């Protein structure tokens with residue numbers, strides 16, 4: 001169980017006008033609960049999902065650039081200062097494993113692993129990732145290798161758009177792997193646009209809008225409704241978009 005709340009009125013005036021406080025969903029955020037084993041954050045592009053996910057991850061002890069808790073590499077300091085105004089409250093239970101996936105920085109993470117593997121005297125870390133450098137695997141292969149070989153349960157896993165690497169059938173594999181990790185006492189917080197991932201049973205789904213974050217049912221999400229309509233009516237849909 002994780003709750004985040006915003007510490008109000010502590011930020012300097014000039015910070016209140018700039019990123020990330022110029023994002024309406026962030027300004028309107030009071031408290032958000034992550035009560036289920038799986039919580040999704042979804043919604044239109046540019047509304048603040050990655051900004052929020054990153055701030056939660058930093059507050060939970062992860063490197064802003066992604067990776068496990070032991071990773072401490074820096075390529076560029078692009079993270080917002082939102083984390084310093086969020087309070088994260090958690091139940092007494094502390095997880096043993098953890099991973100923060102920032103889709104854009106998976107490449108840097110893979111490079112950092114290679115560098116660690118180059119150091120003599122350490123056990124080969126890549127064994128945890130299927131025995132092959134992540135750079136020698138495709139984007140999707142390396143992410144599946146991470147899910148299957150590196151994550152072992154009792155974990156807090158924070159993923160930003162994990163579907164960007166995955167085919168539809170690999171997303172189904174991801175759902176199966178998530179279930180195994182949830183059965184081993186893990187918690188997921190995932191930002192996604194994927195109608196397939198959102199179908200994870202009994203998950204909380206927050207839809208972000210300019211007014212804040214709202215809990216919705218799977219079948220009320222735009223992802224579900226648009227996909228359903230598109231699959232059954234794609235020719236009509238394309239006609240409406242100006243094709244033919």
Ligand SMILES: Nc1ncnc2c1ncn2[C@@H]1O[C@H](COP(=O)(O)OP(=O)(O)OP(=O)(O)O)[C@@H](O)[C@H]1O
Pocket residue numbers: 019023043044045046047048049050051052078
């Ligand atoms: N480093 C930054 N500096 C200034 N503005 C930023 C920065 N990063 C993001 N923004 C702006 O903040 C807003 C929210 O961005 P964010 O990446 O959190 O959106 P998102 O909901 O994750 O979108 P998407 O679905 O496209 O991933 C956007 O308008 C974006 O342009």
Ligand SMILES: [Mg+2]
Pocket residue numbers: 049050051160191
């Ligand atoms: Mg994003």
